Amino acid sequence: MTSRTLSKEKIVATATSLINNQESLSFTKLGKELGTRSQAIYNYFPDVMAIKVEVAASFYDQLAIRLQADLLGLSGKQAIKTFANTSVHYSLCKFHVTQEILSIPAGRLHDSDLDKSFETLHTILGRLLNPFIEDDKQRLIVSRMIRSLIIGEIIHVGNGCFDDELISSHDSFDKMLDITLADL
Numbered sequence: 001m002t003s004r005t006l007s008k009e010k011i012v013a014t015a016t017s018l019i020n021n022q023e024s025l026s027f028t029k030l031g032k033e034l035g036t037r038s039q040a041i042y043n044y045f046p047d048v049m050a051i052k053v054e055v056a057a058s059f060y061d062q063l064a065i066r067l068q069a070d071l072l073g074l075s076g077k078q079a080i081k082t083f084a085n086t087s088v089h090y091s092l093c094k095f096h097v098t099q100e101i102l103s104i105p106a107g108r109l110h111d112s113d114l115d116k117s118f119e120t121l122h123t124i125l126g127r128l129l130n131p132f133i134e135d136d137k138q139r140l141i142v143s144r145m146i147r148s149l150i151i152g153e154i155i156h157v158g159n160g161c162f163d164d165e166l167i168s169s170h171d172s173f174d175k176m177l178d179i180t181l182a183d184l
Helices: 008-018 027-034 046-073 076-093 095-102 112-129 136-158 169-181
Strands: none
Touching: 008 027, 008 095, 046 076, 046 095, 046 112, 076 095, 076 112, 076 136, 076 169, 095 136, 112 136, 112 169, 136 169
């Protein structure tokens, strides 16, 4: 691959593939996979962490597209539950990428592309909660609670911590959502 065919999108796609395959992410490995010298990647990203941040932005963009499709025609509490379940399912299907995203240090999370991508998800959930909660502060609290449930579910199910014959992780997650949404 020549530098003329190298792009930010190709680098991110290759990085995502490496992460999915649990391979180390380095400029050397990316260069080899892309058929170019590792130095060429510096024209697009200053370091590996910047690539991980862009992988996260891409992940959130793709999740937003999936959510918009899954939420089409839904409203009310069912839409909120669909938002949560789709987020969990999507993230578990890409669990290694999700783990990598969650490991990005907080100081590196303030990137304009990543902020925009994450804000899209936050806006979708906010719109779903608007009919139930008028107070901005209360809506933010409930939004945070739902996002915490989602992230906790992803981490615990992904790591096999919720394997129990008594109740499936999916059924217990639905019950937790019901409890959370009961007073709305």
